[in-house]
Amino acid sequence: MHKLLEKIEKLAVEAGKATLEVYESDDFDVQHKGDDSPLTRADLAAHKIIMAGLTELTPDIPVLSEESADIDYSVRSTWDKYWLVDPLDGTKEFIKRNGEFTINIALIDAGKAILSAVYVPVTDVGYSAAEGIGAFKTEQGGKKAIQVKRPASEVPVVVGSRSHLSPDVQTYLNKLGEHSLVSMGSSLKFCLVAEGAADLYPRLGLTSEWDTAAAQCIVEQAGGAVVGMDGQPLLYNTKDSLLNPYFMVYGDNSKDWLNPS
Template sequence: MTKRLDDVERIAREAGDAIMAVYAREFSVEEKADKSPLTEADRAAHEIIVRELNALPEGIPVLSEEDIDAFSGPDEKGRYWLVDPLDGTKEFIKRNDEFTVNIALIEQGKPVLGVVVAPALGTAYLAAEGLGATKVDPFGTRHTLQVAGRPETTTPWRVVGSRSHPSPYLAEWLNTLGKHEMLPMGSSLKLCVIAEGKADVYPRLGPTCLWDTGAAQAVVEQAGGRVETLQGEPLSYATPSKKLNPHFVVWGHRDIHDT
């Protein structure tokens, strides 16, 4: 698994370099059928990732946000690569640096490997079953990730929220949670800050797709956290034909009886 994780990190960083080449200059923005934005950086990263994943020896199918129709389904072992070439395109367009490259390996409906690269921040988050979770800082130093655990009763919950996708249901959910402080953030970085213990919970009560969460979910889980639906079930990737995730919550602790 170590070699596989190294390969995926390399591929994600190469895609990140292509994204940054576009980020450094003027670029045009198109609108996809679902009204979401698309830039040449999305396309460039997609082409690199798909080419390089397909060049790996195992021949695992690839599901990328930018070419859904090319995906024929998981292989006979229930495996597929799940890719968001540029997560946080709105953040990319705003030039606030909070965008990522997401690559996950799904096996029997579960993300068993995840790489999240934030090229403008110079950081990467890596995780795989049996290897734990790691953050690589801009200097190349690797730090083992561990969630913070449930906050003390007198301590406010540190809640991560979306910069670009507010939810009308969030206020009600937060009232139930209790005393809290908000940390707005874009892209899959919201899950990663929980994995590194800088936040406690991320409620996502709005639409997301599988490729938005798969890689960062692996990071959270390998750091000791959990990503679950409002019914308390793990967020699953077993049916990739259903692209939308249900509403979910990311918790920076393991005890399901302690929320």
């Protein structure tokens, strides 16, 4: 498991370097997919590198990527184990050039993310985790274990989407009461909770399974939780749709974040 984690970390970095070549270019074209979400050459470059790397590393394990997601559930439902990939999470942030985009690779086993890597190309920061091993942050100073914050701050630090702060989240925050809000793009929101820099990430809006799997593994192995509004952990590849339910990401499980007073 340690060796596999290291290889996935390196693969995420390799894909991240490819996205930077596009990011730092003078200009790049932006296309739009069927759901009107943006797509750039960087998304496709990272997808190609990750697909090739995973196929070479684990040829017997199938891969589901955002950029090749048209695999029928009748096929997917037979998978006990598979890779779930978002080659570039935060394409809108990429286009805005604010640096808040990530590379995400997760290994799913029986519906649960058990190993993952999240890489931030612009800052050269990586997050990774594996079941039974823990969660880690890698930056210039080296690799260190990370944990969620317990107890939560007296005034909770809430991280919210820079591009998707929905009316439902606003209503939730009103109920939560006094808090400090940090806006952030991509799966970095999960990572802030995992490393104890934020207490809560409420996502009351649509996401896809590839948006959350890698970062969920990191949060859970750091001691936190990623749960639907029923209080149960998000699971993967359990239904035809690849959309997630609304969910909460938090560190301190002594608080009832699902039902703020």
